[in-house]
Amino acid sequence: MPSFEEITRHHDVDPDDDPWVVGPIKEAAVLVPADPGWPARYAALAEAIGSVLGDAVLEIEHVGSTAVAGLAAKDVIDIDLVVADPRDEDAYVPALTPLGYVLHIREPSWHEHRCLRLEVPRVNLHVFGPDCPEVIRHRMFRDWLRAHPDDRARYEDAKRAAAAGGAGYNQSKEGVIREIYDRLFRAAGML
Known part of the structure; x- marks a missing residue:
């Protein structure tokens, strides 16, 4: 289990890394109203992933905005997949390829993160290793938004x-995200 310090620290990608295996892809940030069907879509996706990966799946979770009822979001399901070693791409990428997933991002400097993309329905499948602080952060953020x-x-x-600002969608949200993380970490007694 990561320490409180590891969980509460904002980990950044090494700016000198080129994470793109395929891409970068320019995708407009178009928000849609909350869709009550997103959890069922996630459940079907998780079942398909589990069916091809079997015991390689250590954990799988619906994260991101589509996992929060009532929250407008891009119509993209974000899934955190925990495997024994995300660096061992042969243990999961070939099995996911027939489902349509394509490895797009490899970020060794950011928790060995890998991201596979599915076009239809749109999915970002984030792959991390066991005890990764980012997985804990994603769940805490999701659960906080659900309750607050x-x-x-x-x-x-x-x-x-x-989204209205155009470029830099993720960077534009970062200030508010960090404020919320600060509140939730303090409420959890981690800061």
Whole structure:
């Protein structure tokens, strides 16, 4: 289990790394109203992933905005997949390829993160190793937004402003995300 310090620290990708295996892909940030069908879509996707990976799946979770009821989001399901070693791409990428997943991002400097993309339906499959602090952060952020409507609304406002701004969607939301993380970490007694 990662320490509180590891979980609360904002880990950044090495700016000298080129993470793109395929890409970069320019994708407009188009927010849609919350869709009550997103959890069922995730469940079907998780079942398909589990069926091809079997015991290689240590954990799988629906994360990101589509995992928060009532939150407008891009119509993209984000999934965190934990495997024994994300560097061992042969242990999971070939099995996921027939489902349509394509390895797009490899970020060794950021928890050995890999991201596979599925076009239809749109999915970002984030692959991490065991005890990765980022997996814990994703779940804590999701659960906080589910339980705190004021921060959910604040985050949605930031997402709308970022989407309207064009370039730099993720970077434009970062200030609000870090404010929310600070609140949730303090509430959890981690800071």
